[in-house]
Amino acid sequence: MDRIIRAYSRLIESNLDRPELVKSLIRFGLEVGKVWVDHFNRNGIPPSLRYLNSICFQFILEPLRHPENSGFVNLLAPAEILHSMDIYPMFIEAYSSFVSGFYCEDIFIDRAESRGLSGTLCSYHKTFLGSLEYSVLPRLKFAVTSSILCDGNSNTFKYISKSYKIPYYIVDVPYEYSEEAVRYVTSQLREMISMIESATGRRFDIDRLREVIRTENETRGYQRLCIERLKDHSMPNTLTFEMYKLFVTHPEMGRKETLEFFKLLSEDVLKYPDGGYRIFWVHILPYYLYPVQKHLNFNDEFKLIGSDLNFDYLEDLDEKRPLEAIARKLILNVNNGDFRRKIENIKRLVTDLRIDGVIHFCQWGCRQSFGGVMLLKRELEKLNIPFLIIDGDGVDRRNSPEGQINTRLSAFLEMLTGRGKR
Amino acid sequence: MTGYVCKYTPNLIIESFGDRTLRIEPEVSSCEIADGLTHPNMCSYARLVLEECLGKHIDKIVLVNCCDAIRRLYDILKAEPSVKFIHIVDLPRKRDVIDRIRFKNEIIRLIESYQKSFDVNFSAEALRNLLNSSVSTTKKEYGDINIAIIGGRSRRSLEKMIEEFGGNVIYNLTCTGTVPPFRPVGSLFDPVEAYADILLDSYPCMRMDDIDERLDIIEEDKRIDGVIYHTVKFCDLYSYEYAMIRDRIRVPILKLETDYTDNSEGQVRTRVQAFIESLKRDSNKRMVTVTGRKDIVIGIDSGSTSTSAVIIDSNKSILGYSIVPTGAKSIESAEKALEIALKSAGISKDDASLIVATGYGRVSIPFANLEVTEITCHARGAFFLDNSVRTIIDIGGQDSKVIRIDENGNVIDFIMNDKCSAGTGRFLENMSRVLDIPVDRMGEESLKWKEDIEISSMCTVFAESEVITLIAKNKEKSDIIHALNKSITRRVASLIEKVGGVKNYMMTGGVAKNTGVVRCLEEKIGEKITVPKEPQIVGSLGAALSGLEKLSDKIDF
Ligand code: SF4
Ligand code: SF4
Ligand code: SF4
Numbered sequence: 005m006d007r008i009i010r011a012y013s014r015l016i017e018s019n020l021d022r023p024e025l026v027k028s029l030i031r032f033g034l035e036v037g038k039v040w041v042d043h044f045n046r047n048g049i050p051p052s053l054r055y056l057n058s059i060c061f062q063f064i065l066e067p068l069r070h071p072e073n074s075g076f077v078n079l080l081a082p083a084e085i086l087h088s089m090d091i092y093p094m095f096i097e098a099y100s101s102f103v104s105g106f107y108c109e110d111i112f113i114d115r116a117e118s119r120g121l122s123g124t125l126c127s128y129h130k131t132f133l134g135s136l137e138y139s140v141l142p143r144l145k146f147a148v149t150s151s152i153l154c155d156g157n158s159n160t161f162k163y164i165s166k167s168y169k170i171p172y173y174i175v176d177v178p179y180e181y182s183e184e185a186v187r188y189v190t191s192q193l194r195e196m197i198s199m200i201e202s203a204t205g206r207r208f209d210i211d212r213l214r215e216v217i218r219t220e221n222e223t224r225g226y227q228r229l230c231i232e233r234l235k236d237h238s239m240p241n242t243l244t245f246e247m248y249k250l251f252v253t254h255p256e257m258g259r260k261e262t263l264e265f266f267k268l269l270s271e272d273v274l275k276y277p278d279g280g281y282r283i284f285w286v287h288i289l290p291y292y293l294y295p296v297q298k299h300l301n302f303n304d305e306f307k308l309i310g311s312d313l314n315f316d317y318l319e320d321l322d323e324k325r326p327l328e329a330i331a332r333k334l335i336l337n338v339n340n341g342d343f344r345r346k347i348e349n350i351k352r353l354v355t356d357l358r359i360d361g362v363i364h365f366c367q368w369g370c371r372q373s374f375g376g377v378m379l380l381k382r383e384l385e386k387l388n389i390p391f392l393i394i395d396g397d398g399v400d401r402r403n404s405p406e407g408q409i410n411t412r413l414s415a416f417l418e419m420l421t422g423r424g425k426r
Numbered sequence: 427m428t429g430y431v432c433k434y435t436p437n438l439i440i441e442s443f444g445d446r447t448l449r450i451e452p453e454v455s456s457c458e459i460a461d462g463l464t465h466p467n468m469c470s471y472a473r474l475v476l477e478e479c480l481g482k483h484i485d486k487i488v489l490v491n492c493c494d495a496i497r498r499l500y501d502i503l504k505a506e507p508s509v510k511f512i513h514i515v516d517l518p519r520k521r522d523v524i525d526r527i528r529f530k531n532e533i534i535r536l537i538e539s540y541q542k543s544f545d546v547n548f549s550a551e552a553l554r555n556l557l558n559s560s561v562s563t564t565k566k567e568y569g570d571i572n573i574a575i576i577g578g579r580s581r582r583s584l585e586k587m588i589e590e591f592g593g594n595v596i597y598n599l600t601c602t603g604t605v606p607p608f609r610p611v612g613s614l615f616d617p618v619e620a621y622a623d624i625l626l627d628s629y630p631c632m633r634m635d636d637i638d639e640r641l642d643i644i645e646e647d648k649r650i651d652g653v654i655y656h657t658v659k660f661c662d663l664y665s666y667e668y669a670m671i672r673d674r675i676r677v678p679i680l681k682l683e684t685d686y687t688d689n690s691e692g693q694v695r696t697r698v699q700a701f702i703e704s705l706k707r708d709s710n711k712r713m714v715t716v717t718g719r720k721d722i723v724i725g726i727d728s729g730s731t732s733t734s735a736v737i738i739d740s741n742k743s744i745l746g747y748s749i750v751p752t753g754a755k756s757i758e759s760a761e762k763a764l765e766i767a768l769k770s771a772g773i774s775k776d777d778a779s780l781i782v783a784t785g786y787g788r789v790s791i792p793f794a795n796l797e798v799t800e801i802t803c804h805a806r807g808a809f810f811l812d813n814s815v816r817t818i819i820d821i822g823g824q825d826s827k828v829i830r831i832d833e834n835g836n837v838i839d840f841i842m843n844d845k846c847s848a849g850t851g852r853f854l855e856n857m858s859r860v861l862d863i864p865v866d867r868m869g870e871e872s873l874k875w876k877e878d879i880e881i882s883s884m885c886t887v888f889a890e891s892e893v894i895t896l897i898a899k900n901k902e903k904s905d906i907i908h909a910l911n912k913s914i915t916r917r918v919a920s921l922i923e924k925v926g927g928v929k930n931y932m933m934t935g936g937v938a939k940n941t942g943v944v945r946c947l948e949e950k951i952g953e954k955i956t957v958p959k960e961p962q963i964v965g966s967l968g969a970a971l972s973g974l975e976k977l978s979d980k981i982d983f
Contacts (some may be wrong), residue, residue: 114916118923119671120681122657122665124467151519155493158519159632159666166670174635178528179491179516188528343501347738366465369662374465375472375498379505395467407891 013107018093020111022085023139028138031068031098033106037061048302050275053245054270059261060248064102067094068142073204076147076164078157079313080337082175082330083255084220085197086148088213089206094144095255095290096160099296100131101247104292104399112138113400126369128288129156136167139314146203147172148196154372173199179341189331192336210214213326216258221320223257226266228318233273234309234357239306240276242301243289250288253314280304284359285311286350286380287366287373287396295410296394306417309357312350313339343376347383361390363413368397390423392416427488431475431496434517434602435488436533438560442538442552445486449602451582452478455687468687469495469660471579476502477603486511488536492633493663511543512921519635521626521812530622537618554617557624560608569594571705571836572649574602576640577656578632578664585655591702593652597643600656604629632663641671647919652678653732654698659685678705678839692786697842700799705839721977722778724767725969726760726794727803728752728787731823731829731851732936733759736966737765737778738974742810746771749962756787764793782973784965786824798972800965801829801840807968809835810931811958817927819947819955820920820964821937823851828921830928839925843917850914853889853939857910860893861903865940868907872942875908877901889913911946919950930954934964 012033019025038061041054067074074092077083083093095372103109109127112134117123119137121130135141147164149157151174158174165172173196178185197208261336283306290296300308316338321329334340338349354362362384366374377393384391394412397403428452429438437447447716452474460468460476468667474496479487489500492515500514516532518525537548559639573593575584579601588595595659598604606628611620630637644650653675657664668681680701684690721740728731748766752759760783768775775793783794784803800820808818809831818829829840843850858865881892889910896906914937931953937943938961948955958964 005573048656114920116669118920120665120669120924122683124660125662125665154662155633158635158665162635163666163670174519176519176525176635180513184528184531188524191524286654342504344496366467368467369660370494371468371498371660372494375468375495376501377465378463379501382505405888407895 009105010107011082015126016106017111018187019139020140026244027142030103030106034061034065034068034102038065045338048240050240050271050272052265056245056265059256059265060251061097061270062261063095063251063256064098066092069146071142071144073201074142074144076144076161076201077255078149078153078161078338079250080150080152080157080334081148081255082150082193082196082334083194084213084216084258084326084330085200085208087256087258088203088207088216089200091145091200091204091206093255094142095251096132097128098251099135099141100128100399101291103131103135104401109114109399109402110402119203124369126154126156126367127397128367128405129160131399133160133163136164143168143170146170146200148175149173150175150177150334152177152334152337154370173201174328175334177340181332181335181341185335186328189334190327193327193331200367210326214323216272217321217323217326217329219260219263220258221323222261223266224318224320226263226270229270230266231315231318231356232275233270236277236278237273238276238280238282238307238309239269239273239283240302243291243293243296243308244301244309246285246289246311246314247291249311249314253316256299272386280307281417281425282307282309282358282386283359284309284350284354284357284360284362285365287311287313288369290365290396290398290404292401293404293409295406295413299413306420309359310353312346312353315349315353336370343379346376347380350380351383352385354384355386358426359389360423360426361392361416363392363394363416365398366393366395367394368403370401371386377391390420427484428488428511429479429484430488430490431601432490432492432517432586433604433606433628433631434490434492435515436536436621436625437488438553438556438621439533439536439548440488440540442549442556443546444552448484450478450484451602452686454478454481454692455689464498467660468498468712469493469658470687471658471661472496472499474686475499479503480506483508485509487513487871489514491516492804493661495661497744511540513539517633518626519633521634521636522717526619526622526626529626530619533622534642534745545719550617552610553621554613557608557611557617557621559611562608564604566596567594568596568649571651571702571807572596573652573654573702574598574644574647574650575600575654575656576644576683577654577668578658578661579686580656580682581684583691584682584694587698588654591699592706593698593702596647596650599629599640599643601631610789630846631744632667637667640667641674644675650677652680652701654701655679655681657683658682659683671885681841693842696786696799696801700801700837700840703799703802704754721974722773723970723973723977724764724778724781725803725966725971725973726763726781726783726785726788726791727800727963727965727969728756728760728783728785728791729800729822729935729965730786730825731855732962733763733785733787734963735760735763736963736970737767737771738771738967738970740974741970742974745773746969747856747960747963747966748961752787756790757792760787769843779977780973782969784969796973798969801827801837803965803972804833804934805829805831805837805968806971807964807966808958810967811964812930812932812956814930815932815956816921816929817931819922819927819931819933820935821851821914821918821933821943823855823933826850826918826921826937827937828918828925828927830925841921843921851935853914854910854937854940854943856890857893860890861897861906863903863907868940869940869944871904872911873945874904875902877905879905879909881906881909881913907942908946911940911942912950914943915946915950918947922951927951929953933957934961936962938962 041057077093116130155294460473574597783791827842
């Protein structure tokens with residue numbers, strides 16, 4: 005399989021002067037990928053995860069199949085609004101991950117850097133911008149982002165909007181929660197909606213949004229049930245599945261498929277008893293890194309219980325006032341504002357889920373996360389939870405020193421076994 | 427004393443309480459305290475501020491919710507017991523009416539928080555007076571070579587340096603340069619509201635949503651001769667802008683990236699000087715004393731690994747030259763190179779009219795009458811050897827550079843890789859040690875490669891461990907060297923792409939002797955690369971030629 009993908013990557017590389025062809029190659033590769041995950045590749049994988057695999061391919065393909073009816077978003081954009089208008093979001097971090105799945109990230113990253121983009125910029129953004137520079141990215145109708153999570157977002161979206169001459173909107177989310185802040189965000193959401201309406205010619209209907217929010221609330225109910233059940237169960241898991249969950253916990257929240265997934269997941273959890281050391285991951289996961297895969301994918305001794313980004317907001321939204329509810333959700337996201345909010349959330353999860361060890365992945369160039377890593381370490385030490393920091397890159401293989409990562413991770417897991425379970 | 431870092435900080439609020447404020451300009455050059463509190467890849471500026479605040483006991487700090495680095499800086503400082511007052515101002519990204527109201531409320535939050543912490547009362551009148559006394563009408567005068575500095579924050583020393591080399595800084599539009607456009611605030615207006623407006627109307631930085639205005643000044647002022655774009659290492663905000671505008675700016679642009687300490691001062695000087703030299707083209711008005719009897723000029727290139735000297739006469743014929751390794755003291759190596767070259771030319775030092783120094787060590791050669799940067803010198807030398815050359819690739823011991831020249835041999839753009847040793851001679855030297863093969867045999871050896879292997883890391887440290895792994899796997903030396911060459915080539919090719927390299931290409935510097943690297947690079951860029959017979963003397967030859975130009979152009983002396 006790996007060999008085929010690498011050959012495919014060379015095919016893409018040798019055709020970069022024909023962007024339309026590359027665009028189709030990428031799409032075709034993903035279409036084949038979807039057929040593969042739907043029909044083969046099913047050995048021993050729980051039904052919920054098989055379903056997740058399939059819908060994630062669907063989610064990445066939708067905007068490629070229907071660019072005239074899609075927009076670019078980031079992880080924390082208010083995508084519910086898009087769903088209520090039947091518009092497909094292209095989630096840029098996911099696009100970069102899929103490109104890296106084709107082993108093509110380096111050519112796009114080099115291209116972005118040769119345009120003058122900084123070598124230290126996060127490679128999720130660089131891969132994306134490099135594809136843009138090679139014009140292999142489809143030209144969608146608009147781009148929307150929120151200011152939360154990292155600086156890259158607002159600038160990457162400005163960049164897309166300038167190069168592709170498409171409208172863009174940034175929802176500027178205040179640092180702290182207040183009623184004034186909710187009003188401020190709500191009024192921006194309204195502006196954003198009228199931008200999307202004029203970019204796509206579609207009409208926004210608040211009742212449709214209410215429907216999406218009802219689905220979202222039902223889904224959150226199942227998600228909270230999963231967490232409850234995970235307290236004394238565990239689930240087979242992989243780095244890739246944990247990354248896939250970002251789709252369903254963020255830009256695809258509010259869709260029927262997402263609801264179905266969490267339903268299946270809540271049933272699957274009950275099938276697997278607790279056992280082994282329970283590992284919690286902080287920040288994105290380097291799905292391709294062999295040393296980490298070896299230790300954590302479908303492993304009975306060390307179980308990857310979850311990752312913090314998938315639990316950054318778990319509350320129900322008020323369907324009576326949907327825009328205000330989305331505004332509140334953005335402001336109260338634990339990744340907004342003071343870093344304490346994120347730390348407290350992790351501490352709560354680690355305690356509730358009876359975690360034995362926490363691994364923090366310092367994504368190359370991601371200052372928002374690694375900037376606070378020592379604060380988090382200090383707090384977890386107080387709880388007597390072993391904490392490991394790994395430096396690497398979730399997209400660019402060249403920034404992940406495998407040997408070093410292997411040594412650090414193995415030593416950490418050995419240490420956990422030495423300590424015994426909590 | 428309260429410290430702050432951003433031009434959007436409402437620091438006059440703090441001053442209206444009778445406190446003094448200080449824009450933090452870190453002077454520390456290492457980050458011992460900060461290293462224990464955050465990650466080494468944080469933006470260097472934020473780390474230095476952390477170090478400065480904790481090391482120099484700045485215990486009252488007002489930050490602005492600027493970027494990820496500053497937000498985490500706030501979190502870290504807030505957790506430090508020694509910090510007495512720390513506040514973050516939530517700056518809106520837009521400038522509509524609702525944003526102005528929001529910002530005014532943010533300023534009120536700052537007032538309340540300061541009042542509470544120090545049990546003092548705010549006086550609107552005191553603020554009004556401060557605002558009114560900040561109104562200023564003086565504008566900077568134009569000079570001969572007018573430079574605009576844009577980009578992220580830059581150190582004060584950069585402005586001084588530009589002026590020292592004869593540039594006139596007409597705009598400093600970085601975080602540290604611009605002053606908000608103060609307007610008088612009459613007694614009928616609320617000074618807090620007026621202040622919020624004044625600050626939001628500052629020249630927008632890259633954090634703001636509408637950044638189109640940023641370029642307007644540069645595009646509209648036709649008297650700007652050059653732009654220096656400065657960014658801080660590990661700060662990415664501004665690289666976006668650089669990528670978006672570099673093709674739009676009609677004047678030459680120099681991109682500088684520093685870590686905000688003195689550490690890179692030497693390199694920055696070279697690049698700024700070369701840039702201003704290229705703007706002045708033929709108007710170097712420096713006074714030089716001519717001593718010798720004959721029209722003989724000596725060029726010395728004091729590089730990090732080797733020093734060379736070239737002697738030419740007024741007909742531009744080379745009378746003699748030398749190449750020696752650079753020892754611990756660059757002056758001793760320069761003397762030695764000079765001595766050997768004089769001997770080979772059969773003349774004495776007193777016969778020479780002019781000695782011109784170039785290279786890293788050029789500033790520490792006391793017997794030189796003139797210094798010219800290696801950028802200009804490599805361009806001169808290469809163009810003299812072959813006037814069809816348009817792109818020069820110089821891979822030296824410690825840096826690599828790519829220089830673009832026009833059909834008259836003038837530098838039109840250049841780029842240097844000076845961040846790390848990847849893609850330089852030093853990198854090969856380190857690897858030759860690991861592989862146990864002399865450097866000068868690596869080129870030939872690599873041509874025997876059979877298996878195409880990859881070394882993915884470009885960083886010396888990681889690449890070294892990859893090489894060790896490959897040796898352990900019993901890979902052939904020639905294959906490993908070939909992989910190393912490809913890794914260097916990737917770096918250099920990206921530099922070539924960045925300056926928009928065009929043929930014909932020439933490669934200079936020690937690494938040009940390594941046929942393996944040259945071959946790989948030719949393949950990568952799909953063009954032929956000429957290598958002069960003595961690639962290591964191109965810089966000193968260029969220095970001598972620059973000297974000769976000075977001699978012939980007597981009015982310059
Ligand atoms: S990894 Fe960090 S910098 Fe990169 S997109 Fe995610 S939050 Fe932003
Ligand atoms: S980038 Fe903007 S907000 Fe940040 S320090 Fe500079 S001027 Fe202030
Ligand atoms: S230099 Fe860049 S990353 Fe650092 S504090 Fe300033 S804007 Fe932020």
